[in-house]
Amino acid sequence: MAVIEVQHLKKEFSYYKKKPGLAGSLHNLFHRETLTKEAVRDISFSVEKGEIIGLLGPNGAGKTTTLKMLSGILYPTSGQAVVDGFVPWERQNAFKRRFSIVMGQKNQLWWDLPASDSFYLNKCIFNIDDQQYIHTIEELSELLEVRELMSVQVRRLSLGERMKMEILAALIHRPDILFLDEPTIGLDIVSQQKIRGFLRYYNEQQKTTIILTSHYMRDIEELCQRAVIISQGQVVYDDTLSKINQLMGDKKVLTLKFSEDISAQQLAPFGKVRECKCREGILELPKEGIRTTMADILSRLPVEDFTVTEVPLEESIALIFRKEGAVS
Amino acid sequence: MRKYLRLTGALMKLSLMSQLEYRINFISGVMVEMGWMLVKLLYVAVVYRIGVNIGTFTPDHIMIFIGIYVLMTGFYMLYYLNFTLIGHMVQTGELDMYLVKPVSLQYIITLRQWSFPMFLTNATAGSILIIAGWHRAGLPVSFVRVAGFLFLLLCSNLLTYSLYLIPNLLSFWIISTGGLDNIIAAMWDFNNMPCMIYGKWMQRIGIFILPVFVITNFPGLFIMGELRPFMFVWAVGAPVIFFIIARLLWKRAVKNYSSASS
Amino acid sequence: MNPYRCVFHMGIEKSLEYRVNFLLTMTSSIFPVIIQTIMWTYFYGKTDAAASTGYTYSQIMIYTLLATLVSQLVSTGFAWQMNDDIKRGGLNKYLVRPVHYGGYQLSSFLGEKIPQLLMLLVVSVAVISFSAAVFGLTLSATRILLFIISLLFALALNFFLFYTVALTSFWLTDVDQFFGTISIVLVVISGGVLPLDIFGEKTVLITKILPFGYTTQFPVNIINGRYDMQAVGVGFLCQLFWVAFFGILGEVLWKKGLQRYVAVSG
Numbered sequence: 093m094a095v096i097e098v099q100h101l102k103k104e105f106s107y108y109k110k111k112p113g114l115a116g117s118l119h120n121l122f123h124r125e126t127l128t129k130e131a132v133r134d135i136s137f138s139v140e141k142g143e144i145i146g147l148l149g150p151n152g153a154g155k156t157t158t159l160k161m162l163s164g165i166l167y168p169t170s171g172q173a174v175v176d177g178f179v180p181w182e183r184q185n186a187f188k189r190r191f192s193i194v195m196g197q198k199n200q201l202w203w204d205l206p207a208s209d210s211f212y213l214n215k216c217i218f219n220i221d222d223q224q225y226i227h228t229i230e231e232l233s234e235l236l237e238v239r240e241l242m243s244v245q246v247r248r249l250s251l252g253e254r255m256k257m258e259i260l261a262a263l264i265h266r267p268d269i270l271f272l273d274e275p276t277i278g279l280d281i282v283s284q285q286k287i288r289g290f291l292r293y294y295n296e297q298q299k300t301t302i303i304l305t306s307h308y309m310r311d312i313e314e315l316c317q318r319a320v321i322i323s324q325g326q327v328v329y330d331d332t333l334s335k336i337n338q339l340m341g342d343k344k345v346l347t348l349k350f351s352e353d354i355s356a357q358q359l360a361p362f363g364k365v366r367e368c369k370c371r372e373g374i375l376e377l378p379k380e381g382i383r384t385t386m387a388d389i390l391s392r393l394p395v396e397d398f399t400v401t402e403v404p405l406e407e408s409i410a411l412i413f414r415k416e417g418a419v420s
Numbered sequence: 421m422r423k424y425l426r427l428t429g430a431l432m433k434l435s436l437m438s439q440l441e442y443r444i445n446f447i448s449g450v451m452v453e454m455g456w457m458l459v460k461l462l463y464v465a466v467v468y469r470i471g472v473n474i475g476t477f478t479p480d481h482i483m484i485f486i487g488i489y490v491l492m493t494g495f496y497m498l499y500y501l502n503f504t505l506i507g508h509m510v511q512t513g514e515l516d517m518y519l520v521k522p523v524s525l526q527y528i529i530t531l532r533q534w535s536f537p538m539f540l541t542n543a544t545a546g547s548i549l550i551i552a553g554w555h556r557a558g559l560p561v562s563f564v565r566v567a568g569f570l571f572l573l574l575c576s577n578l579l580t581y582s583l584y585l586i587p588n589l590l591s592f593w594i595i596s597t598g599g600l601d602n603i604i605a606a607m608w609d610f611n612n613m614p615c616m617i618y619g620k621w622m623q624r625i626g627i628f629i630l631p632v633f634v635i636t637n638f639p640g641l642f643i644m645g646e647l648r649p650f651m652f653v654w655a656v657g658a659p660v661i662f663f664i665i666a667r668l669l670w671k672r673a674v675k676n677y678s679s680a681s682s
Numbered sequence: 683m684n685p686y687r688c689v690f691h692m693g694i695e696k697s698l699e700y701r702v703n704f705l706l707t708m709t710s711s712i713f714p715v716i717i718q719t720i721m722w723t724y725f726y727g728k729t730d731a732a733a734s735t736g737y738t739y740s741q742i743m744i745y746t747l748l749a750t751l752v753s754q755l756v757s758t759g760f761a762w763q764m765n766d767d768i769k770r771g772g773l774n775k776y777l778v779r780p781v782h783y784g785g786y787q788l789s790s791f792l793g794e795k796i797p798q799l800l801m802l803l804v805v806s807v808a809v810i811s812f813s814a815a816v817f818g819l820t821l822s823a824t825r826i827l828l829f830i831i832s833l834l835f836a837l838a839l840n841f842f843l844f845y846t847v848a849l850t851s852f853w854l855t856d857v858d859q860f861f862g863t864i865s866i867v868l869v870v871i872s873g874g875v876l877p878l879d880i881f882g883e884k885t886v887l888i889t890k891i892l893p894f895g896y897t898t899q900f901p902v903n904i905i906n907g908r909y910d911m912q913a914v915g916v917g918f919l920c921q922l923f924w925v926a927f928f929g930i931l932g933e934v935l936w937k938k939g940l941q942r943y944v945a946v947s948g
Contacts, residue, residue: 105680165519167678181678188522200517204438213434216427217523245441448859455866462876463721469881470731474724606713613717617724 095269095301096139096162101171103132103157131157132168133325141268142299144291146306146316146333148409154325155305156195159271162303163193176268189218192262196274199258201246207257208242211264218265225264232260236290252283259287263294272304276311288314309406323413336408342379345404348372348389349397362389371396376403424527435534449537453497457545460490463612464549474616480557481644485614487549489636491573493608494542496580502530503584507591510677519678526670530585559643572639575659579635582662589666592673611636631658685781686789693793711750718746718876735880740817741906745877747809748902753874755795755802755833756840756897757865760787761848765858768851773943784845784936791841799833810905825904828914832901835921840897842928843868849932852939873899893924 106128132154139145147155160166162173164180164187173180178187201210208229215225233239236256246254255275262270272291276284292315295302306312312319313333321329329336346363349372356368359375362385367374377385382400389395439446464486467479474482506529509515518528554561587604607630615623615633626633631654638655641647647655725731726739735742764787767773776783810826813819847864851857869875872894879886879899889895900917903909909917 160516163520165516165678166681167675183519185522188520191520193516193520195516198512198514198517202434202438204441205434209434209437213427213430216423216430217521217528219423444856444859448856448862451860451863452866455863455870458867458870459875462870465881466725466876470725470729470734472725472729472731474728609713610717613721617721619720 093141094138095141095176096137096303097172097174098138098158098162099136099172101132101135101158101161101173102130102169103154103161103166104128104130104169130325132161135171135322135325135327137320137327137330139301139303141301142295143318144295144302144304144316146304146312146319147322148305148312148319149322150413153322155322156273158322159193159273159303159305163191163271164188189265190267191269191271192265192267193271194258194262194273194275196255196272196277199246199254200261201254201257203247204245206243207238207246207249207261210246210257211261214261214264220265224266228264228266229260232263235293236260237286250283252279252286255279255283255287256290259290266298267300269301270303272302272306274306275304276306276308284308284310291315309404309409313405321409321412329412333405336405336412343403344377344379344382345401346375346377346382346386347399347401348375348393348395351394351396354393358393424524427523428531431532432534436536438533439536446537449535450541453538453541457490457541460486460612461545474614476646477614477616477644478557480553481640482553482614483549484553484557484643485636485640486612487546487551487553488573488640489546489611490542490549491546492576492580492611492636494539494546495577496584496608497538497542498534498536499531499581500584501533501535503588505533506530506588510592513681515677519674525674526667530581554643557644559645565643565645569639569643572642572655575656576635576639578659578663579631582659582666583631583635585666586662586669589669589673592677607632614640627654631662634658685779686785689786689789690793693790694796695793711754714875715746715750719743722746735877736886737877737880737908740813740819741908742877743817744809744813744819744906745902747813748806748905749874749877749898751802751805751809752833752836752902753869753872753898755798756836756872757869758791758840758844760791761844761861762858764845764848765851765861768939768943769858777940784932787845788841792837795837799837803830819905820907821905825907829901829905832904832914832918832921835918835925836897836901839893839921839925839928842925842932843893843897846928846932846935849935849939852935852942868894869898871895872897873902877903890920893920893928896921896924 106126108126135154135158137145147158149155157166161168162175162180164183167181176187176190178184178190180187201207202213211225211229214220220228229242233242236259238253238256238260241249241253241257246257249257259275275291276287279287288311291302291304294300295315302315304311304315317332319329319331319333319336320327345366351371353370354368354373356365356373359365359368359373363375363377365373366376386398439449464483467482467486471479472482473479477485509518509529515529518525521528559565584604610618610626610632615626615637618626623633634655638647638651641651642655722731722739722742726742731742732738737745767776773783776786810819810821814821847861871878871892873879873889877899878889878895889899896917900921904914904917
């Protein structure tokens with residue numbers, strides 16, 4: 093059963109053009125040229141209960157705007173959405189209790205106080221009883237490894253620790269649905285991994301439905317089975333992640349290490365050379381017949397080590413964007 | 421209702437703790453306010469020095485009016501910071517984090533942070549002036565007078581909140597409201613003296629159109645038994661009317677925010 | 683060029699840069715002036731206020747109109763900068779050069795104040811001729827000249843006063859937090875809000891003895907015609923005395939503070 097149903101969502105907003113300088117400002121005072129921009133043109137998708145889906149797309153594609161509409165922050169210009177049985181932009185309190193949104197760029201914690209004080213405020217806002225509150229805090233702080241940080245002022249926390257606290261604050265009322273907008277932005281690799289690990293575990297345990305946007309492909313690869321790719325306000329792809337690679341034509345990437353220097357010319361006969369420097373080379377090969385090609389390479393070149401991998405997701409997605417760009 | 425009481429308690433506690441993080445700022449806040457208090461008290465001193473009567477009001481009565489002005493300044497100081505932050509929250513989109521909470525948005529935006537240092541100074545000084553004036557003027561201390569006075573103070577607070585929220589709501593549409601804010605804030609200081617010293621037309625405007633005079637003068641007139649029944653009705657009616665205006669404007673502002681931004 | 687003259691010119695430039703700011707603060711002080719004029723008019727209309735204050739109606743009105751302007755003019759803003767220099771080591775860049783820090787600050791302050799002084803004189807001319815017409819203020823060239831001289835002394839006095847206050851940064855932590863309070867209190871006890879000598883013989887004596895009144899109340903009352911020539915002469919002597927007093931006190935504090943500064947940061 094779908095918990096989130098989005099149909100033909102569209103969001104336009106108008107803005108003014110301003111010529112630079114004071115003259116431009118004065119001109120604007122009397123005559124304003126109103127321009128309309130479509131942040132989201134036509135978006136439809138649905139999410140099943142307990143699913144984690146990744147919302148991907150370049151900057152300005154409309155990811156954040158979509159999430160804001162699904163959380164009721166913005167009204168759409170047209171189109172429908174039902175989230176957990178509610179129309180988000182009616183902003184019913186019953187709806188607000190069912191979901192949570194974390195935005196990597198904004199914080200809801202009180203800067204000068206320990207995070208636990210902000211949690212307590214959320215307890216009051218969401219009317220959570222003491223027992224459940226204590227239980228939730230204990231469990232989540234354990235999982236997120238922030239137990240000892242509960243009494244440290246937020247301003248003294250590192251970026252990664254702060255993000256963990258933001259996530260904790262968002263989960264205090266045990267939402268069914270979680271929207272995460274760039275939750276790992278600016279974090280170091282270790283913090284990113286920790287947060288990913290937590291989200292995966294939490295999703296498995298609680299069956300929380302999660303929509304995630306991120307710049308980091310690893311976030312998406314590790315967490316989502318499915319991706320919805322948006323480009324210029326439209327859905328250009330909506331399927332499992334593994335299919336993206338199939339879509340790209342079945343190719344593999346072969347990374348080779350040699351015992352002596354090799355030139356690109358020597359590699360060229362075997363496949364498309366992606367990179368070649370001194371004792372390292374990267375080749376792109378069709379999946380079919382890869383065994384014979386491999387055997388060929390091993391017998392003719394001084395190979396020391398090799399690895400075979402899928403084409404990185406980034407590249408596949410970039411290709412989808414490019415195709416979409418060419419079409420429109 | 422109980423939820424909001426508890427929430428208010430929690431917000432006050434958090435605000436106080438935040439301010440105590442910077443003890444020196446807290447103390448200097450109190451000190452600066454004491455400096456300003458000196459300016460206000462100077463007017464009391466002048467009134468006593470000249471021994472002037474305003475209508476039938478003696479300096480003792482006038483001290484009550486000034487006391488209410490000081491006290492109401494304290495109450496307004498409690499939450500005015502939130503008003504000045506509205507523009508910032510709209511521009512940075514910090515508003516979004518509160519839009520998704522199951523709580524009245526106007527409540528959480530306008531009554532989120534409470535500033536105590538300035539309140540403490542003004543409330544203490546104001547109360548002392550009121551009580552001293554009440555005592556010296558030999559005004560009766562009956563249940564009706566005290567209860568009515570406290571009730572009117574409550575009305576005055578609602579009126580202050582509504583009246584001063586309205587110009588700040590403009591920051592949903594325009595980026596800088598600096599000039600307008602300053603003028604409206606300056607109007608507040610007209611209450612440093614009872615409104616009876618101002619001309620007829622100024623009084624009418626200050627009572628019925630931009631009812632700043634209602635805020636501090638009406639509770640005082642009530643203590644002195646000088647508030648006519650019609651004016652009592654206005655003392656209760658004005659806050660209700662202006663609160664409704666502020667509320668409608670707020671809803672429009674938020675609707676505009678949700679439709680016009682991305 | 684002489685370094686102090688250079689800094690003086692920089693001060694002028696800075697002030698011209700922020701002239702809009704100065705005009706804004708002056709306009710924002712219009713409201714208290716309106717309130718006070720209404721208040722005094724009411725009081726003088728209802729009672730024989732002149733008897734209790736010792737000011738005639740026209741004198742009190744002129745005082746109200748001019749005191750705000752004068753206290754804006756003599757106001758200083760360098761105390762925070764000095765505190766910052768002392769606390770964060772900004773002082774070093776002055777110590778290694780052949781300039782005197784106090785002289786540097788004074789030049790910069792005076793430079794900043796000259797354009798403001800000119801602006802103030804323009805406004806004052808308007809206010810004074812208005813007063814002359816409406817309140818029957820009698821003016822003489824000598825009095826205007828004395829007013830201008832007293833303003834210059836007042837500027838110097840307020841500079842050394844705040845310089846002394848700011849030097850306490852050598853000994854006190856977080857003293858900058860209290861500069862705001864001190865500024866307001868000093869405006870009040872200088873007579874920047876109301877004349878303080880309306881409160882009877884004792885306050886008249888106190889304001890004459892204490893230095894603060896000589897920054898605002900004294901210059902305004904020269905124009906007001908409240909002093910005869912002898913009183914103006916005595917006033918000038920007092921102004922000079924206090925300028926010298928705070929000048930010397932400042933120099934002593936500076937020397938002591940510097941010893942401490944070098945000892946602590948070295």
